[in-house]
Amino acid sequence: MERIKTGIAGFDELIQGGIPEGFNVLVAGAPGTGKTIFGLQYLYEGAMEGQNGVYVSLETSYGAAKFQGDQFGWDINKLETDGKLSVLEVPLDKSKINLFEMIEEEVADIKAKRLVFDSLAAFAINMDQFAIPLGKDGDVSPLVKKSTSLLKDKKSKYDVMPEMGMDSKGRFFYAGDSEKRITYLLINELAKLGTTNLVITDANNGDTQLTVDGVSEYVCDGLLFLDILETSTGNPRIMQIKKMRETNHRLDQIPFEINSRGIVLKPIEGFLG
Numbered sequence: 328m329e330r331i332k333t334g335i336a337g338f339d340e341l342i343q344g345g346i347p348e349g350f351n352v353l354v355a356g357a358p359g360t361g362k363t364i365f366g367l368q369y370l371y372e373g374a375m376e377g378q379n380g381v382y383v384s385l386e387t388s389y390g391a392a393k394f395q396g397d398q399f400g401w402d403i404n405k406l407e408t409d410g411k412l413s414v415l416e417v418p419l420d421k422s423k424i425n426l427f428e429m430i431e432e433e434v435a436d437i438k439a440k441r442l443v444f445d446s447l448a449a450f451a452i453n454m455d456q457f458a459i460p461l462g463k464d465g466d467v468s469p470l471v472k473k474s475t476s477l478l479k480d481k482k483s484k485y486d487v488m489p490e491m492g493m494d495s496k497g498r499f500f501y502a503g504d505s506e507k508r509i510t511y512l513l514i515n516e517l518a519k520l521g522t523t524n525l526v527i528t529d530a531n532n533g534d535t536q537l538t539v540d541g542v543s544e545y546v547c548d549g550l551l552f553l554d555i556l557e558t559s560t561g562n563p564r565i566m567q568i569k570k571m572r573e574t575n576h577r578l579d580q581i582p583f584e585i586n587s588r589g590i591v592l593k594p595i596e597g598f599l600g
């Protein structure tokens with residue numbers, strides 16, 4: 328199995344050298360815990376290794392991402408000019424955006440190996456702006472097909488699926504599904520790209536589910552949790568690898584810091600050497 332080195336100092340050693348290729352890894356945490364920095368660093372380090380990346384931005388503007396990167400010496404403008412990085416700033420003031428086609432095209436354009444989706448939480452909040460695929464013709468359920476044809480004939484008296492449609496690639500769309508299902512569909516679509524993805528999302532404060540949507544943590548191949556501990560002494564930033572399929576990893580809280588190089592994990596005796 329190929330593993331994709333994140334390049335984040337001290338992190339790859341914790342996951343047997345890197346993230347298994349093609350995985351969707353969820354990066355969850357409260358605001359300010361370092362999720363966006365983690366994502367940008369992953370893309371910068373990839374570009375340095377000859378692995379192009381796409382940053383899908385629903386939360387951070389291009390300018391904000393650039394300034395954030397500048398602090399750590401990651402020249403996002405130059406990476407873009409060199410065709411190593413593509414920042415996809417998703418317009419949230421337009422409706423029925425076919426986000427999936429946008430992402431697919433961007434990934435194909437620069438032959439991306441890495442992708443960062445920032446964030447699932449922003450996607451869920453703006454869900455009604457997007458056209459959501461239900462699957463290609465052939466793998467949609469008979470019920471959905473039936474509903475679509477009924478809508479086409481305008482014979483249905485039950486207006487249950489008002490925005491059904493089909494895109495140029497034969498995928499069915501429906502705006503108005505539950506947040507859980509759409510999160511599930513989004514992660515499924517990202518998994519089909521062949522890229523190794525970091526999917527950023529907000530953490531939940533309750534203890535019954537970790538993420539705000541409550542479903543992405545089950546669907547993803549890996550789950551990385553970032554947090555700031557409330558202690559009176561010491562470094563309060565920690566990360567926890569809660570899940571990484573096909574990987575032997577530790578489960579405890581690993582301290583890290585954000586310094587002039589970005590995210591740096593602190594050596595732990597007997598583990599990082």
Ligand SMILES: Nc1ncnc2c1ncn2[C@@H]1O[C@H](COP(=O)(O)OP(=O)(O)O)[C@@H](O)[C@H]1O
Binds near residue numbers: 358361364586587
């Ligand atoms: N140059 C820097 N040096 C140290 N810490 C920084 C620097 N820049 C940002 N940070 C820290 O990173 C936080 C923002 O990280 P970010 O990845 O944007 O968080 P998130 O995406 O999880 O909301 C800031 O609140 C600050 O604590």
Ligand SMILES: [Mg+2]
Binds near residue numbers: 363364
């Ligand atoms: Mg962020």
